[in-house]
Structure formats: C-alpha cells, structure tokens
Amino acid sequence: MYKLSLLLIAGLLSNSALAQLSSVEKGLINQVDHNNPEAVTLLKDIVNINSGTMNFSGVKKVADRLIPEFEALGFNAHFEDGSAFNRAGHLIAEYKSGKGPQILMIGHLDTVFEADSPFQHFEMLDNNMAKGPGIADMKGGDVIILQALKALHQANELQGLNIRVVMTGDEELNGRPLAKSKQALVDAAKWADIALGFENGDGNPRTANVSRRGSVDWTLTISGHASHSSQIFKDKVGAGAIYEASRILNQFYQQLRSEPLLTFNPGRIMGGTTVHHNKMNNSGDTFGKNNVVAQSAIVTGDIRAASLEQLERVKDKMRKIVADNLPQTQSVIEIGEGYPPMGATDGNQQLLSIYSNVSQDLGQGQVEAVNPLNAGAADVSFTAQYVSMALDGLGMSGTAGHTVNETGNMVSLPNQTKRAALLLYRLKTMAK
Structure with a gap:
C-alpha cells in the first residue's frame, strides 16, 4: 500500500511545491558543510586501504573502518561473510524507526586495483581534484551515503525513515553463484520501497541513472566434420565449424542490431581442428591447418539489454539463428547469468524528478537521465524489479575510473551529500 501511495504523491508533486528550502533543510546543508573536513579524512582513509576485489582482508578492513561510523548513528551494522560465493563479503547496516519509507542505499567496498597494483594512495592534485584507487568508483559514494545519514542524525531527522545500507564486496568482480553473491541486495530490495545507488554514473553531476542495461555472457560452441580442405562443401563434409561461426x-x-539500446559483442573467438578454452582466465589455444576443414569453434561474448523483455526476445532470436545450422555442423549457445536490466519505469522517472528538484533548490541545476547506452551494469540492477522507485549515479563525480589516473572531484563530495540528505528528508516528509 505504501509503495502505491508514494508513487501517487510523487506523480502529483509540482516544482513550485518545493521551491523554497525549509529551515530543516537549511540546517542539513550547514551540517554537511561543517562535517566535510571529517568526510575528506574518511575518504582518504578508505582510499588508502587496498580493497581490490580479491584482496579479502582489504575489503574487510574498509568495512571495519565504516561499521563504527554507522553504529555511531544508531545503525545495527555488521560484515556478512562471503565465503559461500568466494569473496570477502558485504557490509550491511540497518536503521528502523517504524512507520515511514523503507529505503535501500547501495555502495560497494571493492575496487579494480588489487594488492599488486602500482596505484595505491590518495593524493590531492589541487584544491578541487584528488587522485586515488576507487576514489570515484566508488569510495566517494560510500562516504556520501554515510555523511548524508550523519547530517540527518545530527538534525534528529532519521526518525521516520527506515534505512538499509548494503555495500557489496564484489561489485567489480562478482562472486559465484550470483544467487548467493547478490542475496543481500535482493533481500534488501524485497524489503524496500526505494533503491538509491551511489555509483558515480557517467561522472557528470547533472545526470543520474533511471535505467541501466543488463550484462549477460554467452558462449557459442560449434562442431563440424574434419576432413581434407579439398572436400569442403561436399555432402559428407559440409561447411566446417568456422564457416558456421561466421x-x-x-x-x-x-x-539484432536494429534493436534499440541493445548491444551484443563477440569478444573472443577460437577455431580449428582442436580448441581448448580456459574460462577462468579468458584464454585458450587452438590447433588447425589450412588444408583441414575446421572441426571446432568457440565464441564468447555478452548481451546488454535495456529491459528484461528485450533480453528475453533477443535470447530467443539468437537461439533460432544458432539452430539453423549449415550442412554437417552443430551449434549450441549457452547464455549465462549476469546483471539484469534496470528499466526506465515511471517510478524511476518520478524519483529523478524529486531529486532534480532538490538539486535546483540547492542551486546546483537540473538533473537529467543518463542515456542507457552510456551506463554500464551496476548492483542497483539486482534490486530494480522489486522496488517501486530506483535511481543510481548519486555518487562522487570523477574521471578515468578503472585506470591508474582515476580522479575524484572534491567539490562534488559535499554537493552530492547535500542532495542525498535532502532527498531522504523529502521522501520522509512526502510519506506523512
């Protein structure tokens, strides 16, 4: 019942209704500014802890640094062990106050920079920009979550909100099976009305994600009839595995390329008389001769779709194409598990409108939706089908993510925190 009523309230909301900041909101802004030096220190501390996905102890150290911060705000916080999916685990923090919106806030503890990376430390480049592993993707976002909640706590405005924070330890390299790896997110989404993701999106604070395309892997395995090349295309020999792959x-x-917002990419292909494929390290080896019809071929790739309906439609088309074999060949496509799409629902659009109003009232300008073609998959996608509203890209602005030149815009740290704090406050007041 609450989810439906919140959607109606959001749909009826006009820009003029939120044109002025309330005294509470002004207090929240002042509190964020007052706390920002502590926020910078916290960001520096966690950036300087290596938490590459496979550095389990490092991922847990980041959680250990953050858990007392949540506890100081009245949250029950703990680290959930990830041995069941071969990863470090997740930080989960909960605040329950009874009636009011149930909001999931999503971050992640891990980075792409493992313990042997040359990129290990936080460094101020000038007054506005800093450099560091995972500073924008997404330790800055983690700090924004915490600092927004801290401002609300200090203003005695957490009451009337029910918050669950999930910071995963395997966003950059998912544990398997995904059913276990993402269980904490799914459980939280089934509980929540609204999901807020604090990834850095496309790095532009004037945008946020109302949709994200999913990412699903596929493997195509093809067999043909080995023979001397002089016999290719004859009835008993057929076309061979490489022609069938082509x-x-x-x-x-x-x-498929006419499908809107769809991409599908063959990232690796091997063919010949024999093929050995090593899935674990994305490699393999082949043997074949120019005068022998190829007996085997393997192709691997991914599909990125904008909705579950599009994904299922594309999978059906791919299976039909694969089944229409050339003579004397057989082909099988296996479509694996991955990130589901986050569709651009009416609820997501309404949530963006509320967030954009907050930004405009703060003097930070309008916020528009990111083009899904410019948005990769993220943890929020696992929650989208269960909540009435979802929005992502609320984190710290930055550039050159996943590279040793990753930077974060330090001005965006308090700015994005103010947006998040006011968004939570307004979601609470709308629900009354």
Whole structure:
C-alpha cells in the first residue's frame, strides 16, 4: 500500500511545491558543510586501504573502518561473510524507526586495483581534484551515503525513515553463484520501497541513472566434420565449424542490431581442428591447418539489454539463428547469468524528478537521465524489479575510473551529500 501511495504523491508533486528550502533543510546543508573536513579524512582513509576485489582482508578492513561510523548513528551494522560465493563479503547496516519509507542505499567496498597494483594512495592534485584507487568508483559514494545519514542524525531527522545500507564486496568482480553473491541486495530490495545507488554514473553531476542495461555472457560452441580442405562443401563434409561461426555472427549482426539500446559483442573467438578454452582466465589455444576443414569453434561474448523483455526476445532470436545450422555442423549457445536490466519505469522517472528538484533548490541545476547506452551494469540492477522507485549515479563525480589516473572531484563530495540528505528528508516528509 505504501509503495502505491508514494508513487501517487510523487506523480502529483509540482516544482513550485518545493521551491523554497525549509529551515530543516537549511540546517542539513550547514551540517554537511561543517562535517566535510571529517568526510575528506574518511575518504582518504578508505582510499588508502587496498580493497581490490580479491584482496579479502582489504575489503574487510574498509568495512571495519565504516561499521563504527554507522553504529555511531544508531545503525545495527555488521560484515556478512562471503565465503559461500568466494569473496570477502558485504557490509550491511540497518536503521528502523517504524512507520515511514523503507529505503535501500547501495555502495560497494571493492575496487579494480588489487594488492599488486602500482596505484595505491590518495593524493590531492589541487584544491578541487584528488587522485586515488576507487576514489570515484566508488569510495566517494560510500562516504556520501554515510555523511548524508550523519547530517540527518545530527538534525534528529532519521526518525521516520527506515534505512538499509548494503555495500557489496564484489561489485567489480562478482562472486559465484550470483544467487548467493547478490542475496543481500535482493533481500534488501524485497524489503524496500526505494533503491538509491551511489555509483558515480557517467561522472557528470547533472545526470543520474533511471535505467541501466543488463550484462549477460554467452558462449557459442560449434562442431563440424574434419576432413581434407579439398572436400569442403561436399555432402559428407559440409561447411566446417568456422564457416558456421561466421554465419551465426553475421546473422546476429544483421537481425539484432536494429534493436534499440541493445548491444551484443563477440569478444573472443577460437577455431580449428582442436580448441581448448580456459574460462577462468579468458584464454585458450587452438590447433588447425589450412588444408583441414575446421572441426571446432568457440565464441564468447555478452548481451546488454535495456529491459528484461528485450533480453528475453533477443535470447530467443539468437537461439533460432544458432539452430539453423549449415550442412554437417552443430551449434549450441549457452547464455549465462549476469546483471539484469534496470528499466526506465515511471517510478524511476518520478524519483529523478524529486531529486532534480532538490538539486535546483540547492542551486546546483537540473538533473537529467543518463542515456542507457552510456551506463554500464551496476548492483542497483539486482534490486530494480522489486522496488517501486530506483535511481543510481548519486555518487562522487570523477574521471578515468578503472585506470591508474582515476580522479575524484572534491567539490562534488559535499554537493552530492547535500542532495542525498535532502532527498531522504523529502521522501520522509512526502510519506506523512
């Protein structure tokens, strides 16, 4: 019942209704500014802890640094062990106050920079920019979550909100099976009305994500009839595995590329008389001769779709293309698990409108939706089908993520925190 009423309230909300900041909101802004030096110190501390996904102890050290901060705000916080999915685990913090919106806030503790990376330390480049592993993706976002909640706590405005924070330890390299790796997110989403993701989106504070395309892997395995090349195309020999792979990929290209917001990419192909594929390290080896018809081929790739309906439609098309074999060949496509799409629902658009109003009232300008073609998959996608509203890209602005030149815009740290604090406050007041 609450989810439906919140959607109606959001739909009826006009810009003029939120044109002026209340005294409480002005107090929240002042509190964020007052706390910002502590926020910078916290960001520096956690950036300087290496938490590459496979550095389990490092991921847990980041959680250990953050858990007391949540506890000081009245949250019950703990680290959930990830041995069941071969990762460090997740930080989960909960605040329950009875009636009011149930909001999931999503971050992640891990980075792409493992313990042997040359990129390990926080460094101020000038008054506005800092450099460091994971500073924007997404330790800055983690600090924004905490600092927004801290401002609300100091203003005695957490009451009337029910918050669950999930900071995963495997966003950059998912544990398997995904059903266990993402269980904490899914459970939280089933509980929540609203999901807020604090990834840095496209790095532009004037945008946020109302949709994200999913990412699903596929593997195409093809077998043909080995023979001397002089016999290719004869009835008993047929076309061979490599021609069959070429046919399938060309048909994928011809039949699927008109799908809006869809991309599908063959990232690796191997073919010959024998093929050995090492899935664990994305490599393999082949043997073949120019005068022998190829007996085997393997192609691997991904699909990025904008909705579950589009994904299912595309999977059906791919299976039909694969099944239409050339003579004396057989092909099988296996479509694996991955990130589901986050569709651009009416609820997500309404939540963006509320967030954009907050930004304009703060003097930070309008916030528009990111083009899904410019947005990769993220943890929020696992929650989107369960909540009435979802929004992502609320984190710290930055550039060159996943590289040793990753930077964060330090001005965006308090600015994004103010947006988050006021968004939470307004979601609470709308629900009354």
